[in-house]
Amino acid sequence: METVTAETSPQPARKHTEVAVGVLLRESDGALLISSRPEGKPYAGYWEFPGGKLEAGETVEQALRRELIEELGVTIGTAHVWKVTEHDYPHALVRLHWCKVTEWSGDFEMREGQQMAWQQLPLTVAPVLPGAYPVLQWLSEERGLPFDAGYYEAQQPRD
Numbered sequence: 415m416e417t418v419t420a421e422t423s424p425q426p427a428r429k430h431t432e433v434a435v436g437v438l439l440r441e442s443d444g445a446l447l448i449s450s451r452p453e454g455k456p457y458a459g460y461w462e463f464p465g466g467k468l469e470a471g472e473t474v475e476q477a478l479r480r481e482l483i484e485e486l487g488v489t490i491g492t493a494h495v496w497k498v499t500e501h502d503y504p505h506a507l508v509r510l511h512w513c514k515v516t517e518w519s520g521d522f523e524m525r526e527g528q529q530m531a532w533q534q535l536p537l538t539v540a541p542v543l544p545g546a547y548p549v550l551q552w553l554s555e556e557r558g559l560p561f562d563a564g565y566y567e568a569q570q571p572r573d
């Protein structure tokens with residue numbers, strides 16, 4: 415009888431987790447809103463763009479609007495998907511739907527005990543979630559700024 419080992423047995427395809435992410439841009443100076451991941455989540459303390467997973471039946475825009483109310487207390491205006499990326503983490507295979515957001519109302523409140531920062535590029539907060547690097551690269555290119563993934567990699571915690 416053939417022995418099937420963990421290495422040779424077929425792996426079921428991993429299902430994508432769909433995530434809506436907002437790139438909030440401040441009109442006065444083009445700063446980006448970055449927030450830290452709350453305690454209790456994978457990658458707690460890492461900096462990311464605010465957002466979260468789509469719930470059943472939601473569009474990306476609906477999920478993003480809900481998440482930003484839940485996390486930050488602000489209600490966004492219209493949001494359209496700008497880019498879509500994928501990232502394979504040990505805890506999940508995520509598909510990130512990135513939306514630029516220039517209009518919102520309400521005062522920022524850190525409803526999950528996280529921190530937020532308005533930042534120019536390159537970011538000075540660390541560490542940053544690796545799944546956000548492609549967007550940092552595109553935003554840098556739009557602004558005619560260099561992008562160096564090594565700068566962000568060097569700030570990742572080591573085992």
Ligand SMILES: Nc1nc2c([nH]c(=O)n2[C@@H]2O[C@H](COP(=O)(O)OP(=O)(O)OP(=O)(O)O)[C@@H](O)[C@H]2O)c(=O)[nH]1
Nearest residue numbers: 433435455462463464465466467501506508543545546
């Ligand atoms: N919000 C956000 N998530 C990101 C970014 N980059 C990135 O790889 N992700 C990944 O996308 C997933 C988002 O899930 P989440 O845990 O923040 O979502 P959520 O708030 O709905 O979580 P929960 O319902 O499990 O509490 C995580 O696996 C996270 O690692 C980013 O810039 N922003």
